[in-house]
Amino acid sequence: MIDTEDISRDGGTISLSRTSRLMRLATYASVIVASILIFIKVAAWLTTESVSLLSSLVDSVLDVGASIVNLIAVRHSLQPADYEHRFGHGKAEALAGLAQASFIGGSGAFLMLESVGRFIQPREITNSGTGIIVMLIAILLTLMLVGFQSYVVKKTGSIAISADSLHYRADILVNVAVIISLVLAANLQWYMADPVFAILIVIYMSIGAYKIAVQSLGILMDKEFSDEARKRIKDIAESHERIMNVHDMRTRSSGATSFIQFHAEMPKHISLAEAHEIADEVMYMVEDAFPNTEVLIHQDPEGVDERQDEVQ
Numbered sequence: 584m585i586d587t588e589d590i591s592r593d594g595g596t597i598s599l600s601r602t603s604r605l606m607r608l609a610t611y612a613s614v615i616v617a618s619i620l621i622f623i624k625v626a627a628w629l630t631t632e633s634v635s636l637l638s639s640l641v642d643s644v645l646d647v648g649a650s651i652v653n654l655i656a657v658r659h660s661l662q663p664a665d666y667e668h669r670f671g672h673g674k675a676e677a678l679a680g681l682a683q684a685s686f687i688g689g690s691g692a693f694l695m696l697e698s699v700g701r702f703i704q705p706r707e708i709t710n711s712g713t714g715i716i717v718m719l720i721a722i723l724l725t726l727m728l729v730g731f732q733s734y735v736v737k738k739t740g741s742i743a744i745s746a747d748s749l750h751y752r753a754d755i756l757v758n759v760a761v762i763i764s765l766v767l768a769a770n771l772q773w774y775m776a777d778p779v780f781a782i783l784i785v786i787y788m789s790i791g792a793y794k795i796a797v798q799s800l801g802i803l804m805d806k807e808f809s810d811e812a813r814k815r816i817k818d819i820a821e822s823h824e825r826i827m828n829v830h831d832m833r834t835r836s837s838g839a840t841s842f843i844q845f846h847a848e849m850p851k852h853i854s855l856a857e858a859h860e861i862a863d864e865v866m867y868m869v870e871d872a873f874p875n876t877e878v879l880i881h882q883d884p885e886g887v888d889e890r891q892d893e894v895q
Contacts, residue, residue: 602739602875603661609735609744610654613751616728617646620721627717631765636714637694637781639721639761642754642788645690649683653747656682660743673837676743680799683746687792691785698778698785714765718758725755740875742802742836746795753791757784805835808843812873816843819872820865820880825849827885843869844879851884858882 624640656679664671732748735741764780807813813832820829832845847865849858862880869878 605735606657606661606739606741606744607654609732609741609747610650610657612728612731613650613747614647614654616724616751617643617650620724621647623717623720627714631714636718636761636765639718639754639757639784641690641694642757642784643721645686646750646754649686649750650747652682652686653679653743655679657741657743670837670842671840673840674803676741677799677802679743680746680795681803683750684792684796684799687750687788687795691788691792694781694785698781715762718762718765722755722758725751725758729755742798746798749791749795753787756787760784802836808834808836808841815872816845816869819868820845820847823861823865823868825853825861826865831881841873841876842879843873843876844881846881846883848883848885851886 620643621640624636624643628636628640656675660671660673660675662672729748729751732744732751736745736748760780760783808816813834816832816834817829820826827848827850829845829847832843834841834843836842847862849861853861859882862882866878866880870876
């Protein structure tokens with residue numbers, strides 16, 4: 584029997600308690616890093632008055648807001664199922680993803696207005712060296728955070744941490760773009776590079792927000808697993824010598840937990856106790872291949888004519 588307190592991922596085994604610790608640590612780390620970046624970017628922006636650096640600063644301010652929302656949502660999603668929430672609280676992670684997408688969209692609108700204004704009235708960039716140093720520090724800190732987040736996502740499969748990581752990956756490109764715009768403005772006096780790169784940053788941020796929103800909505804709307812995953816589930820179940828057919832499969836995810844249910848046809852002359860034993864064996868096979876899932880199997884006698892889902 585599989586120990587349901589152990590979750591196997593990528594050939595390794597991770598306990599549910601460790602999963603919770605890793606997810607919480609990832610949320611704390613993102614809040615701390617974003618807070619540090621705000622302080623150093625405020626000083627750099629006041630020194631340079633660069634609109635592209637301002638875009639990076641605003642993005643970091645929103646990072647803190649999004650990361651705090653993420654922290655609260657992850658803590659809530661890790662609460663065990665209760666009487667009123669029998670499927671757990673995992674969808675709080677998807678709600679956090681939508682909140683992050685909203686944060687990014689709002690910042691993009693603000694930065695677009697600032698960039699258009701800078702096109703109309705270009706400004707000279709001063710103390711670009713300070714801005715470049717700050718951006719290099721920001722890149723280093725963000726790379727460290729993204730590396731840790733990637734490790735956590737690999738071990739836990741958390742949607743909220745994955746969305747947060749996507750946001751910070753975009754930040755790395757944002758900071759690189761800021762450095763390029765500062766170099767061009769300082770060395771070539773191409774001051775239009777500042778608003779141009781700011782607009783490119785807005786476009787990239789908007790793409791990231793769209794991806795996060797789509798992923799979050801997919802969870803909230805109980806989007807099915809991929810066709811490849813569904814076929815794998817069916818193949819695993821039907822590999823059991825006493826399973827004749829699998830149909831009416833339904834799958835969905837809720838935070839780090841997934842739910843799989845299907846009907847399984849078995850020999851019609853076996854006892855109820857035997858059918859239950861077979862269903863348990865198949866359940867453990869599927870759970871072993873798809874970690875951190877809850878599997879529900881309805882046992883059907885072979886050859887019985889029954890209503891089936893039109894969508895397969």
